[in-house]
Amino acid sequence: xxxxxxxxxxxxxxxxxxxxxxxxxxVGAFTVLLFAPAGLFPSSSAPVQTPTTTQVxxxxxxxxxxxxxxxxxxxxxxxxxxxxxVVTTKLERNLYDQTKKTQGVGSGIIVDASxxxxxxxxxxxxxxSSITVxxxxxxxxxxxxxxxxxxxxxxxxxxxxxxxxxxxxxxSSVITVGEPAIAIGNPLGLTFQRTVTSGIVSAINxxxxxxxxxxxxxxxxxxxxxxxxxxxxxxxxIKGEVIGVNTAKVSTAEGIGFxxxxxxxxxxxxxxxxxxKFEAPYIGITGFDKEISGxxxxxxxxxxxVAKLDRVxxxxxxxIREKDIILxxxxxxxxxxxxxxxxxxxxxxxxxxxxxxxxxxxxTRDIDVTLKKHS
Numbered sequence: 112x113x114x115x116x117x118x119x120x121x122x123x124x125x126x127x128x129x130x131x132x133x134x135x136x137x138v139g140a141f142t143v144l145l146f147a148p149a150g151l152f153p154s155s156s157a158p159v160q161t162p163t164t165t166q167v168x169x170x171x172x173x174x175x176x177x178x179x180x181x182x183x184x185x186x187x188x189x190x191x192x193x194x195x196x197v198v199t200t201k202l203e204r205n206l207y208d209q210t211k212k213t214q215g216v217g218s219g220i221i222v223d224a225s226x227x228x229x230x231x232x233x234x235x236x237x238x239x240s241s242i243t244v245x246x247x248x249x250x251x252x253x254x255x256x257x258x259x260x261x262x263x264x265x266x267x268x269x270x271x272x273x274x275x276x277x278x279x280x281x282x283s284s285v286i287t288v289g290e291p292a293i294a295i296g297n298p299l300g301l302t303f304q305r306t307v308t309s310g311i312v313s314a315i316n317x318x319x320x321x322x323x324x325x326x327x328x329x330x331x332x333x334x335x336x337x338x339x340x341x342x343x344x345x346x347x348x349i350k351g352e353v354i355g356v357n358t359a360k361v362s363t364a365e366g367i368g369f370x371x372x373x374x375x376x377x378x379x380x381x382x383x384x385x386x387x388k389f390e391a392p393y394i395g396i397t398g399f400d401k402e403i404s405g406x407x408x409x410x411x412x413x414x415x416x417v418a419k420l421d422r423v424x425x426x427x428x429x430x431i432r433e434k435d436i437i438l439x440x441x442x443x444x445x446x447x448x449x450x451x452x453x454x455x456x457x458x459x460x461x462x463x464x465x466x467x468x469x470x471x472x473x474x475t476r477d478i479d480v481t482l483k484k485h486s
Contacts, residue, residue, distance in 0.1 A: 186293055186351035187307040193221040193278035194295045194305050194344055195228060196245040197254075197268070199235045212240075218296035218344030219244065219268070220353060221277050223384045226252075226270040229376065230343030231358050232259045236266050244270050247305065258379065258389050263452075264327065264358050265376055267383055278345060280380075281352030283372035286312055286331065294335040294357055294368070296344030303340075310335035310366070316447055317369060318402045319359065326403055329449035330369040331355045337368030346370040375449050378456040392460050392482035395424015398437070400447045414438040414469065415451045429480040431468055438475065439467035460484035 197219045202210050217234030221227075228244060235242045235256060242254040252270035259266035293309045314332040321327055333346060337360045346355035355370030382389040397419035404411035407418075414436040420427045431437070437445055440454035441464050458464055463481045470476075 182349050183291070183293055183307070183309045186347055186349060187295060189351040190278050190345060190347055190353070191295060191305045191307070192247045192276040194247070194297075195219045195221060196297045196304055197228070197230055197234050197343060198243045198245075199239045200241040201238065202240050216297060216340050217342045218340065218357070220343070220345045220356070221246075221275045222267075222280075222380050223277050224273060224275045225384075226272050226275060227257070227380070227384055228254065228268050228270065229356060229380065230266055230268060231356065232261050232264045232266045233358075234266070234343040235259075235268050236261070242268055244268070245304075246275065257383055257387070260391075263371060263375060265356060265371060265379075267380070279352050280373055280377065281348050281350070281354040283331065283354045283374045286315060286348065286354055288312055288314055291349040292331075292333040292335050292354075293347040293349070293351075294333070294337055294341060294344060294370075295347070296337070296341030296357060298336075298338035298340045306341075308336040313367070316402055319369065320406075326399075327359070327369075327371075328400070328402065329372060329447045330359070331372055333368050333370065334366035335368065336366070341368075372449055375453055375456070378453070390460055391485040392455050392458050392462070393425065393485040394455060394464075394480060394482055395421035395426045396431070396437075398448065398451070400451075402447070411436065413444075413446050415445050415448060425480050425483050426466075429466075429478050431466065431478060431480070432470070434471045436469045437466055438469055440464055455482070458482055 195218065197217045199215055201213045203213050204210055215234070217230060219228040219230035219234070222229050235254070236259040237256045239256060242256065244252045244254045246252065252272055254268040254270045257267045257269050290312050291309065292312045293307065295305055295307050297304050298306050310333055312331060313334050317330045317332045319327045319330065331346060331354065335346070337357050341357045344357050345353040346357055348354050353373050355372050357368065357370045359369040361367035379389045396417050398415040398417050400415055401411040401413065404416060409416065417431060417433055417435045417437065420431065420433055437451065439445060440451065443450065443454050445451040445454060455464070460482050463479050466478045466480050468476055468478055
């Protein structure tokens with residue numbers, strides 16, 4: 112969401128503290144491949160090893176079988192074949208209007224056996240001149256971008272192959288602070304493919320200001336080590352289910368990383384896998400939730416505050432006004448921007464949603480809004 116129109120409020124900035132998805136394509140996926148081998152990819156890759164359940168160790172002069180399998184190792188072994196390396200080439204122009212190629216590396220998650228892969232927008236998006244994916248068997252595949260959203264820092268790419276191993280999706284709405292969290296990715300280049308780190312969910316619903324007045328919202332915070340190149344890889348729960356997509360880390364501290372909750376992308380993936388595309392519904396508001404309201408001197412207790420309206424957009428035409436608060440969409444509470452997006456993404460352009468709105472005086476009303484196709 113873009114909040115550049117709003118002035119005043121509390122002046123709080125995180126500039127210089129956060130590396131968020133390469134801070135718009137500087138670090139994250141586009142880390143220079145200093146640690147990569149001579150070729151872009153290794154010629155082969157060792158298969159993912161299933162954890163050994165027992166190991167013989169000497170204990171006080173006698174041999175005993177000791178279990179070395181953990182919940183983390185079991186989850187990692189199950190999901191590692193679903194994690195890929197993603198190398199993207201972009202063409203950029205310098206101050207002298209000269210074109211140069213910029214390469215970067217990130218991670219991705221196989222979400223369908225037919226070749227659909229989820230990653231970060233800053234790793235691979237619609238503007239990439241070429242995308243190469245390396246699967247766990249060491250094979251290279253050319254990929255094409257299918258869908259991307261810079262605001263969510265998510266994108267979907269596709270390789271033309273079948274028989275891939277998709278990861279199992281979890282439910283990011285039920286995660287709790289303190290539960291185990293596991294990250295898998297390719298930190299610092301493809302030499303360290305499918306590195307596994309673990310920690311806990313440190314917090315939920317975190318908001319980062321990545322540029323002045325531009326925010327990433329409702330993120331999962333974890334202390335599982337996330338480094339450049341992990342971008343686009345999965346954050347897992349202890350059952351080996353994907354609960355988030357790793358996207359950011361704090362550059363001036365250790366053990367503070369962030370992931371986009373997986374639930375926001377589920378309707379998008381379902382549509383793309385079924386039809387090959389996703390048409391984002393458009394409602395025509397710029398809003399924020401209680402996590403951001405303090406930046407603008409407001410106290411939003413619940414719901415999504417309508418900060419700005421497209422005067423000819425669906426919301427305005429239906430009767431929603433600036434300073435209204437959207438409490439529900441189709442009966443589902445919308446206490447965060449992710450809640451709001453998820454509710455909209457379940458619907459298609461042309462469909463009508465029922466929106467519960469509270470005005471500035473506290474009165475509530477139900478409004479039917481017919482969504483449009485996002486231009």
